[in-house]
Amino acid sequence: MPNTLSLTPPFNLDSALAKVRAAEDAWNSQNPQRVAQAYSLDSVWRNRDQFVRGREQIERFLCTKWQRELDYRLAKSLWAFSEHRIAVRFQYEYRLADGSWYRAYGNENWEFDADGLMRRREASINDVAIAAKDRKFTWAPGTPRPASGFEIDDVR
Template identity: 65%
Template sequence: MPAIRPPFTLETATAKVRAAEDAWNSRDPDRVSLAYTDDSVWRNRDQFVRGRAQIRKFLTSKWDKELNYRLTKALWSFTDDRIAVRFQYEYHNPEGQWFRAYGNELWEFDNEGLMQRREASINDVAIEEVDRKFHWPAPGARPNVDARIPNVE
């Protein structure tokens, strides 16, 4: 599959978001890290991460604690080299408590289509297992789930 590069159109921005969703649902830190520049800068909640090596370390730690992770992303807006995304994901911790995380990401890309900056704001809400919405096997393709599900319930 050829790289999706700026300038983005509605079609390519949507494809970029879906490709990111698929990669993150693989829960493979090596695969995910390849979408970022070698010196990519992240703000993820209260953590600051720089470069692929730190991204891999961050994601390995994340998925060691966030078990049965399933993510949906939806395009919010885009410009030539930036994309804004709204997302939700569910996971449980090692103690078995389920959570649904709601958030927004701001992405900035280089000319090759690699993400050079990622700003993520995320809030976790404890849920009961019976209240889960995302039940498909992950990693793998998901059914048509819309990340625009209202986050006020």
């Protein structure tokens, strides 16, 4: 019987929720090296219209992303899970250098190896322009999302 707090497959509800939160916290750190360590050496991504393979490409991708997407803040929620797969929905906000703000809405499908490293990530993402006054995610940049007050229950 696996430990319910283990972040390796097979997942149960508690471990799937913990895995999602761990991923969210890592991405909110905006540290490409930290994020990349959660992926297998041969991990394959589809992110929008980009295809990324392996940790080195993941790190480069994330460096470029966070140079462009400033003041990035992300919230993820568990959608579904099985023994070695997790599906999430997410929202994140960012601004461009010109000061324009966006909220991105998306879904990800994750597949894990036996060690709990993500070997496949499929992400579909849409961006919506927002006014700065309409931002929902206002906690300190580079830090985890607070435990309450910033959920993504609504779609807008």
